[in-house]
Amino acid sequence: MPSQLSHQTFLTINNRPKNWLTLLLGVATALILWGSLGGIHELLLTDTTTKRLVNVFFGGWAFGLIQLTTYCAFFWAVFSLIAKDSTYRYQQQGFQLKLLESSHHDHLLNTEDIQKVREKIATLSPTDHSLLLVSTLKKIADSKFRSGTNATELTSLLQEQINIAMTHMDTSYSTIRYLAWAIPSIGFIGTVLGISAAMGKANEAIEVVTSLLGVAFDTTLVSLLLSLVLMFFIHRTQEREETQLIEIESYCLDHFVNRLYTKESS
Numbered sequence: 001m002p003s004q005l006s007h008q009t010f011l012t013i014n015n016r017p018k019n020w021l022t023l024l025l026g027v028a029t030a031l032i033l034w035g036s037l038g039g040i041h042e043l044l045l046t047d048t049t050t051k052r053l054v055n056v057f058f059g060g061w062a063f064g065l066i067q068l069t070t071y072c073a074f075f076w077a078v079f080s081l082i083a084k085d086s087t088y089r090y091q092q093q094g095f096q097l098k099l100l101e102s103s104h105h106d107h108l109l110n111t112e113d114i115q116k117v118r119e120k121i122a123t124l125s126p127t128d129h130s131l132l133l134v135s136t137l138k139k140i141a142d143s144k145f146r147s148g149t150n151a152t153e154l155t156s157l158l159q160e161q162i163n164i165a166m167t168h169m170d171t172s173y174s175t176i177r178y179l180a181w182a183i184p185s186i187g188f189i190g191t192v193l194g195i196s197a198a199m200g201k202a203n204e205a206i207e208v209v210t211s212l213l214g215v216a217f218d219t220t221l222v223s224l225l226l227s228l229v230l231m232f233f234i235h236r237t238q239e240r241e242e243t244q245l246i247e248i249e250s251y252c253l254d255h256f257v258n259r260l261y262t263k264e265s266s
Helices: 019-038 048-058 064-097 111-122 132-147 151-171 174-200 206-265
Strands: none
Touching (some): 064 132, 064 206, 111 132, 132 151
16 A cells, blocks of 8 residues: 655754754744844835834844844744644644554454554554554554454553653643743843843933833833733643543544454453
8 A cells, every 4th residue: 555645844853853953943033033124124115103112122232132032032932833733743644544444344354354453554554554553553453363362352452552652742842941931031131131231321321221121121011912822822732732632532432442342242
């Protein structure tokens, strides 16, 4: 059965984001965005309101470095989430193989049927064997064929495999969660630096002090807004992956384990 499935993107390796690559892409995107809008706005913008908005989100060449660092962390996390999304789409292809589909859902699987499933899996490419549905089904089919494991033991084995996958999935978010935490922290650092600079200019004109205070709070505003956006997509992406694991477990139960159980209990 030749495989027609697409491979994972260049952003992932072993179903995990390539941190070094997503970091490079994130930094490059942030530099382009900040350099094009933040670094030259003083020369190109004449409208006061527009200039103020651009200054809030990108800053100048001094305090704007805080915004730049914030955007680097944000886009690093964004590209990591894109990599996670590509992994999700890749894993969904396991259902397209239809290794256990049957026109008669109540058909009981005997030893010959299990062997056919194992043969189908054996004809898949090495890349397709990295699909969680394929690797999980292979483990429970081999266990049943070689040792005659009963339905209860197969259910426990299946749950164990899903739990391992859940742990693996959860740890793959470690860098993304750190970045989601770091973004508002970077903004607060900018606020502290801005307040410190304003205090240092306390003996000067009030316009200078208020300007520095405004810049200080701009960094916190930007970081909190980016954090809100990022956290939404983090939870959305993780929810999809967790749902996918549940679907894989249900698929193996409905099309394999429960059909064996019916046969054994009849």
